[in-house]
């Protein structure tokens with residue numbers, strides 16, 4: 813598994829947990845979109861799960877930050893993703909969310925490799 817695959821797996825696992833963790837009136841969905849924007853490859857991973865409030869959203873990339881029960885979450889998935897994308901691949905990772913509507917993680921990676 814490559815580093816980028818590891819990142820995508822971590823984000824998709826969170827999305828899967830988010831959409832399966834709550835009772836939902838709508839059809840649970842994970843949408844992955846890729847596009848090229850200038851010199852960057854852009855990947856969106858969006859779910860229509862419960863979303864997160866701003867105090868959580870701001871902390872998701874912190875090591876050991878988790879809202880999951882002990883044994884379910886380690887709080888490391890997104891901090892590892894952040895390190896891989898920013899430090900090792902010179903890209904960026906951010907998240908938008910609306911409580912009750914879902915979350916969207918956006919990765920941007922330089923197409924020229926490791927710059």
Ligand SMILES: Nc1ncnc2c1ncn2[C@@H]1O[C@H](COP(=O)(O)OP(=O)(O)O)[C@@H](O)[C@H]1O
Nearest residue numbers: 826827830872878879880885886887888889890
């Ligand atoms: N798709 C998502 N929807 C809602 N909350 C999320 C989502 N992805 C991440 N989070 C929040 O970010 C926290 C940190 O995620 P992560 O670093 O992967 O750790 P873990 O999954 O082990 O808790 C999660 O505990 C959760 O609160």
Ligand SMILES: [Mg+2]
Nearest residue numbers: 822826889890
């Ligand atoms: Mg996780």
